[in-house]
Amino acid sequence: MDLNERKLKILQAIVSDFIKTSEPVGSRTLSKRPDIDLSPATIRNEMSDLEEMGYLTHPHTSAGRVPSDKAYRLYVDQLMKSADLPEENKQEIAQRLGANTAELDQTVEHAAKVLSDMTNLVSFAITPNRSESKINYINFLPVDSSTVVLMIVCEDGKVTNSAIKMSAPYTEENLTFMSKVMTHNFKGKAVSTLLTENIAATFESDMQSLSGLAGSVVPSFIKTLEKMLNVDLYMDGYSNIFRLPEYNDIAKAKNFLETVTNKDEFTNVLVNREQGLMITIGDENAEDLKDCALITADYKVNGKLVGRLGVIGPKRMKYGEVTSVIKYITDNLSKTFEIEAPREEEDSDE
Amino acid sequence: MDLNERKLKILQAIVSDFIKTSEPVGSRTLSKRPDIDLSPATIRNEMSDLEEMGYLTHPHTSAGRVPSDKAYRLYVDQLMKSADLPEENKQEIAQRLGANTAELDQTVEHAAKVLSDMTNLVSFAITPNRSESKINYINFLPVDSSTVVLMIVCEDGKVTNSAIKMSAPYTEENLTFMSKVMTHNFKGKAVSTLLTENIAATFESDMQSLSGLAGSVVPSFIKTLEKMLNVDLYMDGYSNIFRLPEYNDIAKAKNFLETVTNKDEFTNVLVNREQGLMITIGDENAEDLKDCALITADYKVNGKLVGRLGVIGPKRMKYGEVTSVIKYITDNLSKTFEIEAPREEEDSDE
DNA sequence: GTTAGCACTCCAACATGCTGAGTGCTAACA
DNA sequence: TGTTAGCACTCAGCATGTTGGAGTGCTAAC
Numbered sequence: 001m002d003l004n005e006r007k008l009k010i011l012q013a014i015v016s017d018f019i020k021t022s023e024p025v026g027s028r029t030l031s032k033r034p035d036i037d038l039s040p041a042t043i044r045n046e047m048s049d050l051e052e053m054g055y056l057t058h059p060h061t062s063a064g065r066v067p068s069d070k071a072y073r074l075y076v077d078q079l080m081k082s083a084d085l086p087e088e089n090k091q092e093i094a095q096r097l098g099a100n101t102a103e104l105d106q107t108v109e110h111a112a113k114v115l116s117d118m119t120n121l122v123s124f125a126i127t128p129n130r131s132e133s134k135i136n137y138i139n140f141l142p143v144d145s146s147t148v149v150l151m152i153v154c155e156d157g158k159v160t161n162s163a164i165k166m167s168a169p170y171t172e173e174n175l176t177f178m179s180k181v182m183t184h185n186f187k188g189k190a191v192s193t194l195l196t197e198n199i200a201a202t203f204e205s206d207m208q209s210l211s212g213l214a215g216s217v218v219p220s221f222i223k224t225l226e227k228m229l230n231v232d233l234y235m236d237g238y239s240n241i242f243r244l245p246e247y248n249d250i251a252k253a254k255n256f257l258e259t260v261t262n263k264d265e266f267t268n269v270l271v272n273r274e275q276g277l278m279i280t281i282g283d284e285n286a287e288d289l290k291d292c293a294l295i296t297a298d299y300k301v302n303g304k305l306v307g308r309l310g311v312i313g314p315k316r317m318k319y320g321e322v323t324s325v326i327k328y329i330t331d332n333l334s335k336t337f338e339i340e341a342p343r344e345e346e347d348s349d350e
Numbered sequence: 351m352d353l354n355e356r357k358l359k360i361l362q363a364i365v366s367d368f369i370k371t372s373e374p375v376g377s378r379t380l381s382k383r384p385d386i387d388l389s390p391a392t393i394r395n396e397m398s399d400l401e402e403m404g405y406l407t408h409p410h411t412s413a414g415r416v417p418s419d420k421a422y423r424l425y426v427d428q429l430m431k432s433a434d435l436p437e438e439n440k441q442e443i444a445q446r447l448g449a450n451t452a453e454l455d456q457t458v459e460h461a462a463k464v465l466s467d468m469t470n471l472v473s474f475a476i477t478p479n480r481s482e483s484k485i486n487y488i489n490f491l492p493v494d495s496s497t498v499v500l501m502i503v504c505e506d507g508k509v510t511n512s513a514i515k516m517s518a519p520y521t522e523e524n525l526t527f528m529s530k531v532m533t534h535n536f537k538g539k540a541v542s543t544l545l546t547e548n549i550a551a552t553f554e555s556d557m558q559s560l561s562g563l564a565g566s567v568v569p570s571f572i573k574t575l576e577k578m579l580n581v582d583l584y585m586d587g588y589s590n591i592f593r594l595p596e597y598n599d600i601a602k603a604k605n606f607l608e609t610v611t612n613k614d615e616f617t618n619v620l621v622n623r624e625q626g627l628m629i630t631i632g633d634e635n636a637e638d639l640k641d642c643a644l645i646t647a648d649y650k651v652n653g654k655l656v657g658r659l660g661v662i663g664p665k666r667m668k669y670g671e672v673t674s675v676i677k678y679i680t681d682n683l684s685k686t687f688e689i690e691a692p693r694e695e696e697d698s699d700e
Numbered sequence: 701g702t703t704a705g706c707a708c709t710c711c712a713a714c715a716t717g718c719t720g721a722g723t724g725c726t727a728a729c730a
Numbered sequence: 731t732g733t734t735a736g737c738a739c740t741c742a743g744c745a746t747g748t749t750g751g752a753g754t755g756c757t758a759a760c
Contacts, residue, residue, distance in 0.1 A: 064754090141489070149503060242607075413721085
């Protein structure tokens with residue numbers, strides 16, 4: 001039995017119908033469609049074949065058919081008409097994103113909001129990973145008699161800082177010296193490289209004169225480097241799920257929200273996805289997300305650093321529309337962060 | 351008709367029963383309680399009086415009584431036994447909070463998580479407002495030929511920075527000069543004070559020699575100061591609301607989540623509350639939160655800066671327990687940020 | 701290969717009746 | 731005069747039964 005054109009057409013009709021209505025699709029409903037000129041009985045025969053082939057399922061005897069994960073995958077890969085985003089939507093996105101281009105963080109957070117508004121789904125966005133960013137310089141600044149601030153500046157302008165409680169008294173000269181030596185040693189190296197090197201050794205040879213201080217500094221320096229690698233996750237549109245009939249069941253809504261609000265795990269899922277426009281459906285996802293579809297795409301900062309955003313929702317999702325919104329937003333972001341490249345601003349909070 | 355002791359006792363029983371079960375409380379149920387030695391009929395009479403006085407309501411003829419906002423208020427103010435937190439809970443909190451004292455931000459976020467776990471409610475925490483923090487110094491750092499990073503350091507060690515796209519070429523000397531002049535002018539002044547001053551005037555007189563640069567710097571400086579005032583909001587336990595029968599209704603759950611995930615508005619509500627341990631119930635809250643109770647308390651950083659955390663949930667809330675958890679956590683935080691005072695660390699992200 | 705027809709299945713919606721929990725009122729009691 | 735027993739009444743919730751519609755699968759005819 002092979003997937004001939006007629007079967008494909010019927011399958012496509014079922015999937016797109018189900019995406020619209022979330023109701024199992026029956027043979028009579030399909031036969032009424034202008035693009036399908038077959039009697040219900042014929043359609044039933046084809047449906048029966050499609051079910052045997054694993055593309056459809058059957059909630060109960062007298063219900064219509066529901067697409068399987070396999071059907072969604074086929075739909076996304078071959079059957080879906082890739083909707084071009086209407087001009088008005090493009091304008092709305094461009095306008096809303098443009099309103100606030102000052103800071104990467106804020107812009108990314110804002111992009112997530114726009115995305116959830118446009119798709120009526122739960123959206124998310126993560127900031128770029130800095131592991132390959134190169135150190136520009138390192139600075140120690142006095143705060144009070146026992147505290148200094150360590151500041152690491154990357155070539156892309158990203159600044160990370162931590163306060164360090166010094167175990168021994170320090171002088172301004174000490175700080176200047178450490179700043180110079182460390183900048184000299186580490187400038188141009190990638191954060192990830194530094195984290196695999198034995199930094200303590202470098203310190204030992206260079207900073208014998210202030211051994212009392214180096215002890216407090218090394219662990220803080222490593223921690224600050226690690227902080228530089230943190231990726232921020234922004235999410236928006238949680239309450240959109242209540243519009244979807246699949247989450248009328250409180251237990252399901254709860255499960256979904258629990259999975260999705262577990263920031264650490266969810267960030268992990270996002271960071272570890274493949275690059276580019278990625279759609280994963282049902283079983284293709286991790287255990288907790290088996291009932292969901294996930295769409296992500298990447299944006300670039302300065303043409304190099306890569307961040308990511310997307311949506312999560314039921315498998316019954318308007319893949320075409322959503323995909324084009326996501327693509328448009330990521331393109332837009334990449335452009336924003338290119339033109340204003342060095343404008344990327346950094347904040348520091350507690 | 352006055353609130354004699356018997357009425358109070360009955361009211362108290364009704365409120366605490368309703369808090370436990372979320373079911374309207376009937377006269378027979380009450381008469382079975384060991385501490386109430388009255389027949390159902392007598393209790394009915396008293397209930398009828400209490401209803402007339404506005405302390406109780408009646409979902410329908412043949413249902414038990416439900417406390418009104420007025421009853422909750424009385425309960426919280428007079429009737430509630432303030433539960434002492436069991437030693438084991440104290441230990442759990444102390445342990446979980448202690449595990450991570452490195453950074454204010456992280457600790458505060460973590461405190462919110464602990465709070466929602468302990469109370470099974472939606473919790474939140476905001477970082478301190480820095481408007482009265484004093485500037486320690488100001489630094490301009492080169493990034494690339496047209497970009498510099500502006501960094502403002504407060505006396506409490508908080509660092510805020512932004513990247514500035516320069517409208518004219520600059521030299522390292524320019525930056526050093528600006529750093530010195532601005533630090534000299536602004537050191538020791540509070541952020542809020544600076545924001546009300548005419549900063550541009552200061553620049554004009556001092557920086558004539560680099561007028562081409564000052565134009566890019568003034569607006570960025572003001573924006574960075576404003577950034578220093580941003581308060582971060584952390585929330586946790588969203589999915590806890592699904593355990594509560596009052597949110598079995600999808601529409602209610604949706605409303606609640608929408609209100610609570612509106613970060614800007616909710617932050618505003620929190621920032622503008624009175625200081626100290628505050629409980630607001632039902633009508634005492636803003637329109638959107640009329641069905642909720644809100645409990646907040648403050649923590650101190652260095653004995654000065656004030657942050658805030660708390661929970662939000664249905665009016666039917668275990669006020670005693672929740673209050674003592676919140677108090678214990680805020681006390682604990684204040685202590686953490688006191689002992690480790692200068693250890694407060696700052697991060698910088700995009 | 702396609703289709704009409706038919707028997708069959710199952711869900712959803714509605715009606716019905718019953719039970720239990722609760723009330724308010726009245727009259728009797730201490 | 732305050733308390734209580736008793737009674738009629740109300741209402742939500744549950745179980746049960748009924749019906750109609752939407753759907754299927756199969757068979758036989760075109």
